[in-house]
Amino acid sequence: MNMKKNILVAGGAGFIGSYLVDKLIALGNEVIIVDNLSTGKRENLNSAARFYELDIRDKENLRKVFVKHKIDYVIDEAAIINLNVMLEDVIEDVGVSVLGVINLLKCCVEFKVKKFIYASSVAVYGRPEKLPARETDELAPIYSYGIAKKCAEDYIKYFFEYHGLNYTILRYANVYGPRQTIRGTVGLITIFADRIMKGQPLIVYGQGVETRDYIYVDDAADITLKMLKIGDREIFNVGCGRGITVNEVFDCFSEAAEFPLKRENKPLRGGEIGNFYSDNTKLVNRFKITPKISIKKGVKKTLAYYKNL
16 A cells, blocks of 8 residues: 555454554554454554554444544454354354444445455355355355354445445454464364463364364465455455365474374364365465465464463
């Protein structure tokens, strides 16, 4: 971006959001953070940003932020990340992931925001019939989190159809890296890191051959920032483009830890999605965008971060 822009980042004290804020400020932009700090951390806040401790479900106070600042772009990274909340408190999940998004969309229309960039999830695919999951595949989410994300995507498209609001939807795979909350979240990498820090064995369910899709936080943030200038009215998967097995993740941690890790195998649990990875060729072919950090390097950087806390 050549000219300084006013960019609002919802969830800007959180994991991915704080990386976006740092990068936006480094590029010379004015950044406004809206975060209720329910999962975001005050220590993640960039002092050069304007911060409002505010829940995006609070539509009156949210609107005041738009009144005070001439917002050019909105990036929505606000989300519920606690597994127990996602499973047990559907209303809370829907409140943030759907009602909060609608509040942001309404403000974007009223104040003529140029573009809305939304952090969705590959959870919208559920259990796809074939892999890799492509952006054009049927969406059949099986958990509340994915259902809410799909609903938010539908409202974003609705606001374009009826109000002309420009958007880009990014379906993140499993984003990992430094600053991620290590406890109470879902995700194999954070679970493994947590158990290593506690001196506990790493639990592997089944034979460890099940696959998932991972992307390092720096890569996810860089791709998101590019969407300020490209990808209008498009949906993109944001992943590494291949399935990574549990065994491969375990091996990466074993090498990064530099000491023997204890491994405990348990029977495969029911209700799991099974193998999954998303197709990232749309990003690669359209814009020549590929992740830069390998799973091996990313795990090493992640574990080093937690060791130094």
